[in-house]
Amino acid sequence: MDTTIFETTESQVRSYCRSWPTVFTAASGSTLTDEQGKEYIDFFSGAGALNYGHNNPELRTELLNYLSSDALVHSLDMMTPAKREFLTAFKEIILQPRELDYKVMFPGPTGTNTVETALKLARKVTGRQHILSFTNAFHGMTLGSLSVTGNSMKRQGAGMPLTNSSKIPYDNYLDGETADFLWLERVLEDSGSGVDKPAAIIVETVQGEGGLNAARAEWLRGLRELTQRHDILLIVDDVQAGCGRTGTFFSFEEAGIVPDIVCVSKSISGYGMPMALTLFTPELDVWAPGEHNGTFRGNNPAFVTATAALRRYWADDSFQNGHLAKVIDTVQDALTKIAIEVEDTSVKGRGLLTGLYFQDPQIAGKVAAAGFEKGLLMETSGPQDEVLKLMPALNIDLVVLERGLNILADCIADVTGQDITLVFEPATATA
Numbered sequence: 001m002d003t004t005i006f007e008t009t010e011s012q013v014r015s016y017c018r019s020w021p022t023v024f025t026a027a028s029g030s031t032l033t034d035e036q037g038k039e040y041i042d043f044f045s046g047a048g049a050l051n052y053g054h055n056n057p058e059l060r061t062e063l064l065n066y067l068s069s070d071a072l073v074h075s076l077d078m079m080t081p082a083k084r085e086f087l088t089a090f091k092e093i094i095l096q097p098r099e100l101d102y103k104v105m106f107p108g109p110t111g112t113n114t115v116e117t118a119l120k121l122a123r124k125v126t127g128r129q130h131i132l133s134f135t136n137a138f139h140g141m142t143l144g145s146l147s148v149t150g151n152s153m154k155r156q157g158a159g160m161p162l163t164n165s166s167k168i169p170y171d172n173y174l175d176g177e178t179a180d181f182l183w184l185e186r187v188l189e190d191s192g193s194g195v196d197k198p199a200a201i202i203v204e205t206v207q208g209e210g211g212l213n214a215a216r217a218e219w220l221r222g223l224r225e226l227t228q229r230h231d232i233l234l235i236v237d238d239v240q241a242g243c244g245r246t247g248t249f250f251s252f253e254e255a256g257i258v259p260d261i262v263c264v265s266k267s268i269s270g271y272g273m274p275m276a277l278t279l280f281t282p283e284l285d286v287w288a289p290g291e292h293n294g295t296f297r298g299n300n301p302a303f304v305t306a307t308a309a310l311r312r313y314w315a316d317d318s319f320q321n322g323h324l325a326k327v328i329d330t331v332q333d334a335l336t337k338i339a340i341e342v343e344d345t346s347v348k349g350r351g352l353l354t355g356l357y358f359q360d361p362q363i364a365g366k367v368a369a370a371g372f373e374k375g376l377l378m379e380t381s382g383p384q385d386e387v388l389k390l391m392p393a394l395n396i397d398l399v400v401l402e403r404g405l406n407i408l409a410d411c412i413a414d415v416t417g418q419d420i421t422l423v424f425e426p427a428t429a430t431a
């Protein structure tokens, strides 16, 4: 296997290829194959960009038909049938059944693009500059997104002061006894507090990069209530937790809240193609035409696969309440069993944005490395990479899922010396 060109020519900044030092040649569903013909089960899913697996055949058929038809591929924000169909499907399948009245904006095609858009809009609407975000948040790598991100290594990369933002404690960050939002309530009410009233508070319902901390539904409801009472916009960054990853299309559905602005990207195209949305309530739509733009807002192949994914998986409740619920139960049962058997370990996250916290921060990395050797791709999360992160595809075949979970149990046994036997209900359903 020749990897010289990557080492001599590609920047030092590369990272995932260091954890998985092989050359991948093919991918289908939840299985990747490398140049040696070795197969890997994918519990990583493109960091959440491949919720419906690799090369999903139903989405691919739509994509190939589109590409061979001479229809537009690139269109900035011009009108095309592909965009019309996506907007129609998104409105009819996602927004209307959830009684969400959002305008849809296409920012640039990445997660950080939609976050930057949300921050800019919140400042424009309110005329305020300050944004509050949470300890251990991750919102992307451009300057605005970094300013609301917690991780010190990533913040340092900015090379300049990250301003106009402060961090406040996420759910369960303090001692578990301090009342939620005690400090925030106090400073917002006190004109002598010296804390500028923020334009917005940005939150992840589950902190995907920051250690899989999952906010409780009542905490999210408290945050919504507080922001409404103080006339502060609430932005939910659903870039990683959205598109079904926590068991519902939007991760905030469980809490029953309606954010003012929602950031969506990663799996919205359904096929791993760059695409992002910024959703906001109609009264926030104060943009002048072209005031925020970008060359790659009209990626028509992504509209086509996004529409196909919405129709295939979300047109009714059957996928969410059937296969997806079964996959979540299977993963959560397995993780709970492991956490009971292995000392100083606990289950983190929610739905399929989940994993295991190990008190010894070395363990998660060692288990992920053992996984690679045994043919299972997993990453780590948290400020010290102390959490092993599992993000299988939502439509993963249950037999493949069980095989992956058994490899996981073997890897943990190898690293910790604690034997674990997982027992599964018969795997009958497939997506």
Ligand SMILES: Cc1ncc(COP(=O)(O)O)c(C=O)c1O
Binding pocket: 047, 110, 111, 112, 113, 115, 138, 139, 140, 141, 204, 208, 209, 237, 238, 239, 240, 241, 265, 266
């Ligand atoms: C919650 C959240 N927001 C924003 C981003 C940034 O997305 P991108 O890497 O596409 O810019 C990420 C990426 O992991 C994320 O998890």
